[in-house]
Amino acid sequence: MTVFRNYFRILKKYIGIIIMYTAILLIFSVSIVLTGSGGTNSFTASKPKVVILNLDKETKVTENFMQYMRENAEIIEIENDAQKLDDALFYKDINAIIYLYDGYTEDFLQNNNKKIEVKQGTDASSAYTNMLLEKYFKVADIARSTITNEDKIVEAINQSLEKETKVEIQSTLDSASLSKASYFYNFSNYSMLSICIYVVSMILFRFNEEKVKKRNLVSSKKYRSITKELFLGNLIFGIIAWLCLVALSFIMIGNSMFSMNGIFFMINSFVFMICTLTIGFLIGNIFKSSSAINGLVTVLGLGSSFITGCFIPVDFLPEVVVQFSKILPSYWYIHNNELIKTIETFNFESIIPLLINMGIVLCFAVLFIIVSNIIAKRKK
Amino acid sequence: MFFHNFKYTFKILLKNKTLIFWTIAWPLILGTLFNLAFSNMSNSEKLNTISIGVIKNETYKNDQYLSSTLEELGNKESDSYLLDIHYAEKEEELKQKLEDKEIMGYIFCGEETKLIIKENGMNQTIVKYVIDQVEEYKNLVTGLTQTKVEEEMQKGNRVEVSQIYQNIMSKIGENKEYTQNIANTNMDYMMIEYYTLLAMACLYGALLSAETIKNYMGNINKKGARVTLAPIGRLPLLLSGLLASFIVQMVSIAILLLFTTFLLKVDYGTRTNLVLLLSVIGSLAGLSLGTLLGSISFKSDNTRIGISNIVVMAGCFFAGMMGVVTKYMIDKNIPLLNKINPANMITDGFYALYYYEDLGRFYFNMASLIIFTGIMILASYYFIRRKRYDSI
Numbered sequence: 001m002t003v004f005r006n007y008f009r010i011l012k013k014y015i016g017i018i019i020m021y022t023a024i025l026l027i028f029s030v031s032i033v034l035t036g037s038g039g040t041n042s043f044t045a046s047k048p049k050v051v052i053l054n055l056d057k058e059t060k061v062t063e064n065f066m067q068y069m070r071e072n073a074e075i076i077e078i079e080n081d082a083q084k085l086d087d088a089l090f091y092k093d094i095n096a097i098i099y100l101y102d103g104y105t106e107d108f109l110q111n112n113n114k115k116i117e118v119k120q121g122t123d124a125s126s127a128y129t130n131m132l133l134e135k136y137f138k139v140a141d142i143a144r145s146t147i148t149n150e151d152k153i154v155e156a157i158n159q160s161l162e163k164e165t166k167v168e169i170q171s172t173l174d175s176a177s178l179s180k181a182s183y184f185y186n187f188s189n190y191s192m193l194s195i196c197i198y199v200v201s202m203i204l205f206r207f208n209e210e211k212v213k214k215r216n217l218v219s220s221k222k223y224r225s226i227t228k229e230l231f232l233g234n235l236i237f238g239i240i241a242w243l244c245l246v247a248l249s250f251i252m253i254g255n256s257m258f259s260m261n262g263i264f265f266m267i268n269s270f271v272f273m274i275c276t277l278t279i280g281f282l283i284g285n286i287f288k289s290s291s292a293i294n295g296l297v298t299v300l301g302l303g304s305s306f307i308t309g310c311f312i313p314v315d316f317l318p319e320v321v322v323q324f325s326k327i328l329p330s331y332w333y334i335h336n337n338e339l340i341k342t343i344e345t346f347n348f349e350s351i352i353p354l355l356i357n358m359g360i361v362l363c364f365a366v367l368f369i370i371v372s373n374i375i376a377k378r379k380k
Numbered sequence: 381m382f383f384h385n386f387k388y389t390f391k392i393l394l395k396n397k398t399l400i401f402w403t404i405a406w407p408l409i410l411g412t413l414f415n416l417a418f419s420n421m422s423n424s425e426k427l428n429t430i431s432i433g434v435i436k437n438e439t440y441k442n443d444q445y446l447s448s449t450l451e452e453l454g455n456k457e458s459d460s461y462l463l464d465i466h467y468a469e470k471e472e473e474l475k476q477k478l479e480d481k482e483i484m485g486y487i488f489c490g491e492e493t494k495l496i497i498k499e500n501g502m503n504q505t506i507v508k509y510v511i512d513q514v515e516e517y518k519n520l521v522t523g524l525t526q527t528k529v530e531e532e533m534q535k536g537n538r539v540e541v542s543q544i545y546q547n548i549m550s551k552i553g554e555n556k557e558y559t560q561n562i563a564n565t566n567m568d569y570m571m572i573e574y575y576t577l578l579a580m581a582c583l584y585g586a587l588l589s590a591e592t593i594k595n596y597m598g599n600i601n602k603k604g605a606r607v608t609l610a611p612i613g614r615l616p617l618l619l620s621g622l623l624a625s626f627i628v629q630m631v632s633i634a635i636l637l638l639f640t641t642f643l644l645k646v647d648y649g650t651r652t653n654l655v656l657l658l659s660v661i662g663s664l665a666g667l668s669l670g671t672l673l674g675s676i677s678f679k680s681d682n683t684r685i686g687i688s689n690i691v692v693m694a695g696c697f698f699a700g701m702m703g704v705v706t707k708y709m710i711d712k713n714i715p716l717l718n719k720i721n722p723a724n725m726i727t728d729g730f731y732a733l734y735y736y737e738d739l740g741r742f743y744f745n746m747a748s749l750i751i752f753t754g755i756m757i758l759a760s761y762y763f764i765r766r767k768r769y770d771s772i
Contacts, residue, residue, distance in 0.1 A: 043508075044500050045500075046505040083741070086735070088708075090567060091707075116559045116560070117559075117560055118560065118561055118563075119562055119563035120561050120563055121563070123425040123426060124428075124503070125502055127426070128505065128509070130559065130561075131506070133558070135513060141551070141556075142524065142548060143524060146528050149531070156523055160517070160523055161516055161519075162519075163515035165511040165515065167494070168496045168497070169498065169500075170475075170478070170498060175498075176500075291398045303409070306414070306417040311702075312417060312418070316421050316425075318416070318419055321417070
């Protein structure tokens with residue numbers, strides 16, 4: 001088992017790279033755990049984040065508006081610094097800044113209202129904030145133009161805005177937690193591709209170096225046994241990397257990983273791990289320079305992650321890109337993760353699409369092995 | 381001698397495939413990937429049409445308010461088109477559509493109006509808002525009419541209920557806007573990704589100058605030892621080498637700027653001269669970083685390239701390359717880190733030109749870059765100056 005032992009001796013040299021990609025995955029998984037909330041059996045309205053700068057006095061009219069916004073939005077406290085507020089709006093930390101001008105109450109009661117100045121973002125939450133504001137000011141305007149007493153105006157506004165439609169959720173899935181799991185496993189596409197391809201190809205490159213290869217060929221050890229030990233080394237490395245990934249997912253995601261959905265996330269990632277090993281095998285057999293391998297791993301890892309929905313959800317990608325990405329194994333892996341998170345009952349019918357996608361990933365793996373064998377034979 | 385050294389350094393740099401890949405090809409590849417991945421991002425985040433089902437039972441048909449509101453919102457010709465409505469007589473049909481994700485939920489009008497959905501989200505909240513609003517306007521009409529009647533009766537006036545009702549209804553029907561959006565129109569935050577790309581390209585100039593400087597260091601490599609023996613002063617040697625690096629770097633930045641502006645349609649704002657000035661100062665910062673890395677003795681060339689890569693990529697990570705929000709989180713929570721991060725100085729400079737009218741922030745970043753460049757040059761001067769070797 002000399003080759004096998006040597007495999008892990010060389011592997012030690014690349015431990016820095018492995019730690020770096022694992023750290024990136026760790027940072028990402030911590031960030032997905034920190035965002036979003038669980039629990040789906042009851043309806044929770046999405047609340048836009050707003051900053052309200054009340055430059056008017058505290059009156060019943062302004063206080064009522066503040067109360068309405070507190071119920072329908074998340075009021076964010078940020079230092080009243082124009083640049084900090086504008087930055088928060090640009091980076092979508094808040095969806096709108098509302099400026100209640102000095103003298104608003106007086107103008108409102110005397111029907112001299114100017115338009116309320118609002119700085120709003122461009123996303124759906126910002127549009128929703130605008131809807132909330134327009135509705136409130138419209139109701140307030142109609143109430144004020146019909147009745148004269150300030151208290152009664154406020155009362156009329158509140159009475160009309162208290163309606164709550166009943167909302168039922170028809171799903172037994174913990175979709176928030178499963179979404180986190182799918183985000184995690186989608187992102188792991190980048191880590192697995194980078195780690196497995198880099199390590200496998202670099203180690204094979206070391207074994208394929210002319211002097212080393214010649215020494216190996218003249219040694220008493222059979223060539224087939226060298227290949228076998230290399231294969232075993234790759235497989236064991238892949239399994240260890242996969243186990244680390246799965247362990248991290250259990251720590252970060254928790255309960256959902258103990259469900260059938262969780263088991264399929266694991267199986268799917270195992271199949272993909274096999275495929276990444278074969279890509280590394282192919283690259284290690286083709287390239288003769290470590291800097292070329294380095295460049296290719298970076299391009300391949302980042303490239304296929306950007307266009308297959310690993311970093312941003314597939315729904316956000318242009319259709320042409322999605323169609324093109326089907327020629328990459330990453331697409332089928334991520335597509336499968338997206339399917340797994342939506343399956344409520346696991347039976348033969350529901351898992352057939354999953355098996356087909358895994359089959360496609362395995363076909364890619366077989367293809368890469370065949371191509372690298374052809375290339376290796378030609379070189380020989 | 382100056383021109384001779386300049387010419388050969390230029391040739392050496394252009395023939396180094398690894399350097400050319402990282403400084404010219406890699407930013408173009410990454411920019412293309414950004415474009416493929418992010419071109420649809422801003423549109424996807426906007427409020428788009430929401431697919432919703434409605435059970436067309438008797439109760440729904442009799443509810444004039446709700447049916448007319450939904451009809452208006454579902455009319456493709458209308459300005460307020462928001463909902464893609466799937467009508468059905470039976471609930472099973474819509475249940476299936478909900479399962480197949482053709483719709484995000486459906487409305488059922490029974491004793492009370494219900495919204496049935498699969499999961500929480502912004503679209504679901506907006507549909508609930510629409511149904512709420514219909515009920516709220518009903519409340520408003522009845523509540524206000526009653527209060528107005530009471531008010532008029534207390535004053536002893538003659539009350540015309542239908543007149544009051546008509547007035548309120550006409551006001552509800554009015555299309556009046558109460559708010560005015562005064563936000564800047566340059567709000568596409570994915571631009572930050574491209575600015576980090578330019579920052580990365582500027583800082584990758586470090587690889588060029590490190591390669592050049594390393595070749596003049598007698599204690600680092602044999603070529604350096606030979607060059608040190610040559611009858612040429614240290615200053616013209618360094619200046620000619622760095623000038624060659626600067627020209628290669630400016631060519632790569634010019635290619636990237638043209639590529640991102642004309643092919644990827646990146647918006648750098650309207651102040652082109654300042655964009656170019658920032659690119660030049662950013663490149664100088666990158667070259668000065670490389671001068672320092674080139675003058676320090678490392679175990680191997682790979683270690684030097686590795687360290688350059690880590691410094692540049694970590695800087696770009698904190699400046700928002702792997703997620704725009706990272707930049708904002710760092711700016712907000714650990715501002716000092718981004719104040720000393722050259723990748724962020726460049727990115728933030730471009731952001732200031734794109735988003736802010738006022739140039740204060742832009743000049744602050746420019747000044748920071750100049751200070752950073754000065755520190756790097758002073759530090760490398762410490763390693764390069766007055767080196768004499770008796771034997772290497």
